Structures are given as C-alpha cells and as structure tokens.
Amino acid sequence: MIPEALRQALDETRGRRDARWADRSVLLINESWGELALSRHGGHLLHFAPRDQRDWLWTGSIPKAPPGAIRGGIPLCWPWFGDPEDGQGPAHGTARTAEWQIEAVDDAEDGVEIHLFPEQRLDEQLSPRLVIHANARRLALELMTEHDGETPTRLTQALHSYFDVADTYACRVEGLSGARYIDKLDGFTEHDQVGELGIRGALDRIYHSSRPLVLDDGQRRLRIAKNGSDSSVVWHPGTPPPGDVAAEELDRFLCVEAACTHLDPVWLAPGAQHRLSLHVSLADE
Numbered sequence: 001m002i003p004e005a006l007r008q009a010l011d012e013t014r015g016r017r018d019a020r021w022a023d024r025s026v027l028l029i030n031e032s033w034g035e036l037a038l039s040r041h042g043g044h045l046l047h048f049a050p051r052d053q054r055d056w057l058w059t060g061s062i063p064k065a066p067p068g069a070i071r072g073g074i075p076l077c078w079p080w081f082g083d084p085e086d087g088q089g090p091a092h093g094t095a096r097t098a099e100w101q102i103e104a105v106d107d108a109e110d111g112v113e114i115h116l117f118p119e120q121r122l123d124e125q126l127s128p129r130l131v132i133h134a135n136a137r138r139l140a141l142e143l144m145t146e147h148d149g150e151t152p153t154r155l156t157q158a159l160h161s162y163f164d165v166a167d168t169y170a171c172r173v174e175g176l177s178g179a180r181y182i183d184k185l186d187g188f189t190e191h192d193q194v195g196e197l198g199i200r201g202a203l204d205r206i207y208h209s210s211r212p213l214v215l216d217d218g219q220r221r222l223r224i225a226k227n228g229s230d231s232s233v234v235w236h237p238g239t240p241p242p243g244d245v246a247a248e249e250l251d252r253f254l255c256v257e258a259a260c261t262h263l264d265p266v267w268l269a270p271g272a273q274h275r276l277s278l279h280v281s282l283a284d285e
C-alpha cells in the first residue's frame, strides 16, 4: 500500500524518470520486472513490487513535510539506532533525513542496481553508501560503512523495513522461537520467545538473532534474511497510531528490521568496513 499520488505517478511512468512526491525528489521505475520508488531525501526506498504482485513495502499516506522523516518503506537508521547515547541528535540518526545522491542506476540481474551516497558528511569518522538490488524475484539492500577517521568508533544501525501486510493482527513472524529479546514496551526487560511470534497489538522488541525470518500475513509469506546483523527488531505502534499514520492504515504494516543495536554494536577501527544487508524474497519458492 502506497499513497495515491505515488501510485498515480508510477502508473504514468514508463521506464525510469525523476518526479516530485511529498515535496521530495524521487526516482520512479516501472519496467517489465516490476516497480520501485526511491526518495533522495533519506536515501529512502518507498516502494517495491515485482510485476503483478501486491506491494512488498508499505508507505503511509500522510508523510511529514521535509526535513521530517518519511514513515514507511525502508528508512536508514544510521549511525545510531534509537536514541543517541550522548543525548545529542535525532532518534535513529541523521541518515534518514539527509539528502542522498543517486550515483548510478544500472541494469543488473534482469532488474536494477542503484548506488547512493549522502550529499554531506553525516559523521566525523564514518561514511555510508547504499546499494539497492531489485528484480522480479528479490529485493536486497546493502548499507556499507567505511571508517575513514583516526580512532576506533561504535556504530549501531538498522534497515527499518515497513512490510505491507494484509492484516497486521493476523501476522506471524517465524524463525524467532527460542530467541532472547528485549521488550522495550516492558521496561527493556529480557525474555525468551516461546513458539512463533503472533502480532496481537503494540510491539517493540529487539531479538538477539541473525536467523532468516518468514513474515506470514495469511495471504503471503515473505522470507527476510540478512547479514552483518545480530539484532532483529519487530515493531508495530498499535493504537493510537503515530500522527503520521492514518487510522485506517494502521493494520496494513509490520516493521521487521535488520539491525545492529546496543546488543550487537559494531566496533570499527580506522580503515575498516562493515556491511549490513537485507534480502527479501517470496518464501517457499
């Protein structure tokens, strides 16, 4: 599910073109393999759907005006996840509200490969780059971080994917059984997941897990795999919805995020690199 104006703009797109949506510059792609929409504000993937399939990602219809962050798609939480340790700066870091430059849009694997980097320096020592791979069978994102400074430094981050679902409260997330998690809605207490995870209401959990997951919404099963991440965050705000989520859209998404949180921060030495990646495909194919 994506906003009507974005839907219309995609319907009017043949091939690849630049357009405006919600006061942002977006790249729209509508090709034989499928569709994609990418905002330069935030380096933020807003939409992906293989040809003749339901949307894989959800983006809300009442986005905040820039420089506010967009609710939906795949926000880039970088160079920290959640609140900053020193209390300085916005939740989830500076990348999701920065302007990103699209460096290349290449044909690859019967689909597209898009390379991006931020227009301005976002951290004193760390520099990110993003590569998006999309075709009829899969969506993959790689968020690369390079340490080009002089002292060891700590990174937390997330590819904060909002998946489109038929009904949030009918969803099951498979693959977390037995995993230890921190329940942010229960005072950051630790628990063990017993059985598969069903969504019944508001949820904000960090699972200590690197395993591939399956998101089953009763109508579709998406396989969500990752690399370079030992935290899987599962989030849904429940009621009342945040100000930038319409009440009737609240049960149409679930966030399942590939993250490096305070449970598994990445320590980078000068010259070192880290790659966080997310790979989404239909399960059972």
Ligand SMILES: O=P(O)(O)OC[C@H]1O[C@H](O)[C@H](O)[C@@H](O)[C@@H]1O
Pocket (backbone or CB within 6 Å): 069, 091, 092, 184, 204, 205, 233, 234, 235, 255
């Ligand atoms: O409202 P945002 O800053 O976009 O954050 C949305 C959510 O992101 C993550 O999933 C966090 O675990 C949540 O605690 C947070 O509420």
